[in-house]
Amino acid sequence: MNKYICKTCGVQYESSIDVPEQCLICTEGRQYVSSFGQSWTTLDNMQQSKEFINEILLEANGLYSIATKPNFAIGQTAYLIQTVGFNVLWDCIAYLDKQTIEYIDKLGGIQAVALSHPHYYSTQVEWAEAFDVPIYIHEDDKEWVMRPSDKIIFWSGDSLELHKGIVLHRLGGHFRGGAVLEWKDGNNQQGILLTGDVIRVVADRQWVSFMYSYPNFIPLPASKVQEISSLVKGLKFDRLYDAFHRIIKEDANESVQKSAKRYIEALSGTLFTT
Ligand SMILES: [Zn+2]
Numbered sequence: 001m002n003k004y005i006c007k008t009c010g011v012q013y014e015s016s017i018d019v020p021e022q023c024l025i026c027t028e029g030r031q032y033v034s035s036f037g038q039s040w041t042t043l044d045n046m047q048q049s050k051e052f053i054n055e056i057l058l059e060a061n062g063l064y065s066i067a068t069k070p071n072f073a074i075g076q077t078a079y080l081i082q083t084v085g086f087n088v089l090w091d092c093i094a095y096l097d098k099q100t101i102e103y104i105d106k107l108g109g110i111q112a113v114a115l116s117h118p119h120y121y122s123t124q125v126e127w128a129e130a131f132d133v134p135i136y137i138h139e140d141d142k143e144w145v146m147r148p149s150d151k152i153i154f155w156s157g158d159s160l161e162l163h164k165g166i167v168l169h170r171l172g173g174h175f176r177g178g179a180v181l182e183w184k185d186g187n188n189q190q191g192i193l194l195t196g197d198v199i200r201v202v203a204d205r206q207w208v209s210f211m212y213s214y215p216n217f218i219p220l221p222a223s224k225v226q227e228i229s230s231l232v233k234g235l236k237f238d239r240l241y242d243a244f245h246r247i248i249k250e251d252a253n254e255s256v257q258k259s260a261k262r263y264i265e266a267l268s269g270t271l272f273t274t
């Protein structure tokens, strides 16, 4: 029996004798199957290959990024928020080893894991079991959990306070249960928003975008983008981190507002003169 990991999206499946027939995350319209075909690995194989390490970097006071080098699958960055007595792992990456666990233990361990959306579920259950903590996933994305576990808590409604000043908000859009994390005390009390790819920072770091599918370039409707920007407007943050280590360092809420306005103008045709 093995718990197979899809090499394209990094999501781990529940135990099986044979490899799964297909990856349900990758065969869905927001992702893709590699042009080389579907392939699988396991966490044991990844560890034994000694091909990977996790790089943990201090990003800001109490905020660490965690990314696998060289890149694996989607190549996202997870974040560890470190507060007194309560650390949160925001989003997840597939690779986990003893060195990573020891390093994070020195930072105070992990008390909760919270996910933005299914593309980053990766080996979330391995992480939750290693640190013996719950995983918070919005109930609207329940169908995308490929490795069920009693560690998973499906939350409902529009927001959930995980700990004082650390709040999950469901924005939807990219996925129905797509969530962001507002850390009100981060960045010297000015606030940090961690967005996964529910909101993505684009090449011009003063702007963001909102897509139904990023790899397949499928936009969201104007009404949804308007709804997301209205919800974000009420949140307390000056800095924003997405899942690809892109950062808006200041005035990030204004960036989201003006980006939503531009996006809606682009969809309606008023942004262009030709
Ligand atoms: Zn996959």
Ligand SMILES: [Zn+2]
Residues within 6 Å of the ligand: 117, 119, 174, 197
């Ligand atoms: Zn995604």
